[in-house]
Amino acid sequence: MITEQMSKKLTISSINTGMVIDHIPDKRSFKISSILNLYKYAGSVAIISSAKSKSMGFKDIIKLEGKHLDLEEIDKIALLAPGATINIIENSRVISKKLLSTPIKINGLLKCFNPNCITNHEIIKTKFVTESTNPYVIRCVYCERTFQDDIIRRMLV
Amino acid sequence: MYLDYMTLIDLQNSNKDLISVRDFTREKIEYILSIVKKIEAMPEKQQKLIAKGKIISSLFFEPSTRTKLSFESAAYSLGCSVIGFSGTSGTSVKKGETLSDTIRMASAYSDLIVMRHPLEGAAKKASEVSDVPVINGGDGSNQHPTQTLLDLYTIYKHKGTLDGLTVTLAGDLKYGRTVHSLAHALSLFNNNKILLVSPDILEMPDDILNEIGGRVTIQKTSLVDAIKESDILYMTRIQKERFSDLQEYEQVKGFYILTKKMLADAKSDLKVMHPLPRVNEIAVDVDDTKHAIYFEQAKNGVPTRMALIALLLGVIK
């Protein structure tokens, strides 16, 4: 078991340049690393799971040495872990901190769960819009079906 | 927290086309209905001049005789000519042409596209690749907005308003896109009450109730009770195939069949509607009562579609 105190040391203090994704819901870092293909990443990656957190009980943290995620990757994280924070580290210091909220428009990141949706029959970039944040509900712009929380995470491609 | 409805419309809306009830606002519906009324009042000769010489593509990727006849009759009545296909056998679609390519081609040969497609979202996709307006004549189980507008026009014609009405939706409220869209449209007006009458397994889905619930009063009830207080009774068919247990179907079907006798307790100006075709959910003895307006409702499809074609072609204001 790693305490929040220890995990902070493990992540932020040990990075020179890169990103720390903090406040990820417990155990969700594994899904994030597979969606982002972090196993292919050449730099060092630290995944800390089930760290104790005052606000969350348990949380996960991902540390990426030397890597800056692009906007699409950040949107994917936001979908998997709304409420997570992204810290940008330069010269061992946090130079910016961003709270992730679910994107209003989600383009190309998800596969529609409706088998009868046109996007599953022709090569079409999917588009979804966020309808509600709590519960988290999105709607497919094409077939107009709505999808909630757990299903959305299974729709990530 | 639900996002502001207008924000959603802004995100999804395109004014070039008619794709979904979700693109509607009260103002837009009222404007469209005023044009239907205007066209209906015109002599036939004048109607024929409205869109004279325009070409309409009628692309029925899935056959639907009623909808096709209604659209094509509307197009001819406006003075348009019609090209297209019904069913995909013998077409390039059958040879594997993508929807986008078929639409691009049709958009090059015509001034407006009417389409029906078995897949949900097909009309939306078509509107993105087409240079000319697209009217959705049904996309899978998703939307059929011209049906909703002809329903609204029929109600408006008989009630003189779309506010303050008690409307009962009866039958298959789970799979019936017609009733979903009508409920949605009614929620854009003020003080409407929607009564829902259906077997448990065919209840209106929660996501639709959540979407419109804040804007309209919704209550579940029985057909007998609903008849007493309704201004509009909108009947739909309950399909036997929806039931996994046929005994259950046999047990419930009688509760959702309307007969003349049941209308004895109705308001004198209750109007009964149905998207047709009807099977047995409305007994034939209802047909010649003052309450039945479902045949007239189907007829209203032509002036409604004329108005929509003319508006999207930009030939009427």
Ligand SMILES: [Zn+2]
């Ligand atoms: Zn879809």
